[in-house]
Amino acid sequence: MTEQDKKDQASGKVVFSYDDSASQIEVSQVQSVNWNKDGIQYGLLQIDGKLSAGELADMAREVINNRR
Numbered sequence: 001m002t003e004q005d006k007k008d009q010a011s012g013k014v015v016f017s018y019d020d021s022a023s024q025i026e027v028s029q030v031q032s033v034n035w036n037k038d039g040i041q042y043g044l045l046q047i048d049g050k051l052s053a054g055e056l057a058d059m060a061r062e063v064i065n066n067r068r
Contacts (some may be wrong), residue, residue, distance in 0.1 A: 033060045 001009070001016070008014040017031075031054045034043040041062060045058055051059075 030058055035060060035064070037064060062066055 005014070005016070009016055021056070028047050029049075030045070030047050031049065031051070031053055032043060032045045034041070042060070044059055044063075046056065
């Protein structure tokens, strides 16, 4: 890992996953929104998606506001 990789990992900006059997490197952008309400845990996750963080947050608000 580069020094920047180490800094980004330490800050939580990126997460590195390893598979000893993998023969190539794969880079993915992962975004998630997680919350708890009334004892239920919710989460929205996208991998290499096109939604912005704001759009994911808007979706979470919609779920929260429409939950009965």
